[in-house]
Amino acid sequence: ELLPGSDAALRARARQVIPGGLWGHLNAAKLPEGYPQFFAEAEGCRLRDVDGRETIDFMCSWGPIVLGHKHAVVEAAARAQAERGDTMNGPAPVLVELAELMVQMIPHADWILLGKNGTDATTACVTIARAATGRRKILVARGSYHGAVPWCSPSVAGVTAEDRAHLIQFDYNDTDSLDRAVAEAGADFAGIIVTAFRHDFARDQELATADFARHARQVCDTTGAALILDDVRAGFRIDLAGSWEPLGVRPDLSAYSKAIANGHPLAAMAGGERFREAATQVYTTGSFWCGAVPMAAALATLQELKRIDGPERMRAMGQRLRDGLAILARRHNLAVNQTGPAQMPLMTFVGDVDWKMGDAFCSEALRHGAYFHPRHNMFLSCAHGEADIDAALVAAEAGFAAVKRSIG
Ligand code: PMP
Incomplete structure (x- = not known):
């Protein structure tokens, strides 16, 4: 019993x-x-x-809890917004405040979009990279986790070969293998998606080398492909300006979630001017993506992280x-x-x-x-x-x- x-x-x-x-x-x-x-x-x-x-x-x-569970300042901001309204026919003013703060905090960002989960953000960044370049191939590090939908899920159950037809793998921190992947992509090279450091499951972690990060930036610069930083896991724990900022490398697009709102459901995609038009064209949305409470929680979380x-x-x-x-x-x-x-x-x-x-x-x-x-x-x-x-x-x-x- x-x-x-x-x-x-x-x-x-x-x-x-x-x-x-x-x-x-x-x-x-x-x-x-x-x-x-x-x-x-x-x-x-x-x-x-x-x-x-x-x-x-x-x-x-x-990952999500970055200030501590039930953080008083964040919860007060969330409660105050909840009393006014959460999921309405459009966002609350806090959306603009949050977007302005993020554009100010993240040097490569000229705009942001919001979603709910990290997978929303990585998937939207990949789609924006393809829309902006008109190309298809996305370079992904072998073993890296980018989310739980068919293009990137670690399980192949229910996944078709077509879901992954335009992915090319390389080895993290290995510039030669990245070059081979770039060559294989050829004129169809849309972008590289890469985590802030190598944090594959059941494997010792590896920090990104400055050499590797710079090389990834350089191959994107010479080909016009998008460098996408998947900062879902590391974002706001390493550097509030972006996790590759200490390496001196700025991505074109970055994906955030987890720590952004201290446990409230929110994700963000950040990008530069060159990708604004594509970000306008790509249809990214969801029933709860304009919910104001998580945005109020995010604003409070990011301000507090900065303050302390x-x-x-x-x-x-x-x-x-x-x-x-x-x-x-x-x-x-x-x-x-x-x-x-x-x-x-x-x-x-x-x-x-x-x-x-x-x-x-x-x-x-x-x-x-x-x-x-x-x-x-x-x-x-x-x-x-x-x-x-x-x-x-x-x-x-x-x-x-x-x-x-x-x-x-
Ligand atoms: N990218 C990375 C690097 C992650 O660690 C995760 C979540 N573990 C995701 C993407 C997907 O985020 P979510 O689970 O919120 O969809």
Whole structure:
């Protein structure tokens, strides 16, 4: 007999009425043993699952939570807009304010369009690149994730060859392979879509090299193709001006979502003057795309991130976590790789081919109050303070001890 309302009871009911128990990336069946599926509450950097267990959150809803769960300023702005109206026959004034702020924050942007999900933004950018150039071929890095529709889904179920007929793959950070893809595209080269850094699932992360980013910019400049930065995952955590700004490379089009509205549903496509006409012609819309509440939340989120220098705060706390993990790993004589930007860290165990060590680490850390992920990049938020990181490191210590026990 399962306790009504418990995680186990909810999962059993969900299995009856939801295929696979849950769609997509948040399905707990893909997580280490002991991870909850259902949550009761969240505040700041703390989660409480339906079984009453509290954990320090290092996934931040897989990106959207950038200031912390239920952030007072963002929620006040969202509530104030909700009292006036949300989904109406047209947008509220906040659309213009948000668009002006983004055009001011993001140097390559002269205009923005809004949507709901990251996939809306990446797909619209690809469509705009094709409309602007009159060409078809899109260059995509092997293994990169750009969304959950047939042109880019990691699953091939229900996908036809025609859906992907005009994609050409290259290897991330490999300029020779990019050149080969450009040559293959020839006169039909419409654009390159590339993530801010290499954050493929179940693989150590790799920062984009300046050489690679510059090369991508250059091949687009010489051919007239569009450089599309998929900043859905990294956007507003690395640099508020765009994640390739520190590399000195500006894209033609960029796709945002996740962190833009601290958990409220919103995506944005940003682009330069050259693509304005195509962005006007392409039919991008949806029933909820002019909802005003997420826009008000986004305006408040971006202003707050700017005010407190959110990216630097997350970097500092991510580095504190990373330094602490390195010390603990050494103390337990365990070799780990820590990769990616500190704001979006990943720690894997060297030689952990079947993920047993990573899973053992995470399951035990969870029991001690830290919600980590063994093979997807994690996310810091501005709600993580030094005491939270230090508490998470205590949980990590238990995780390392469990790994040590599991390998004998
Ligand atoms: N691009 C990247 C780089 C992403 O990380 C994601 C989401 N994980 C997407 C696109 C798709 O975003 P969404 O899930 O909001 O459609």
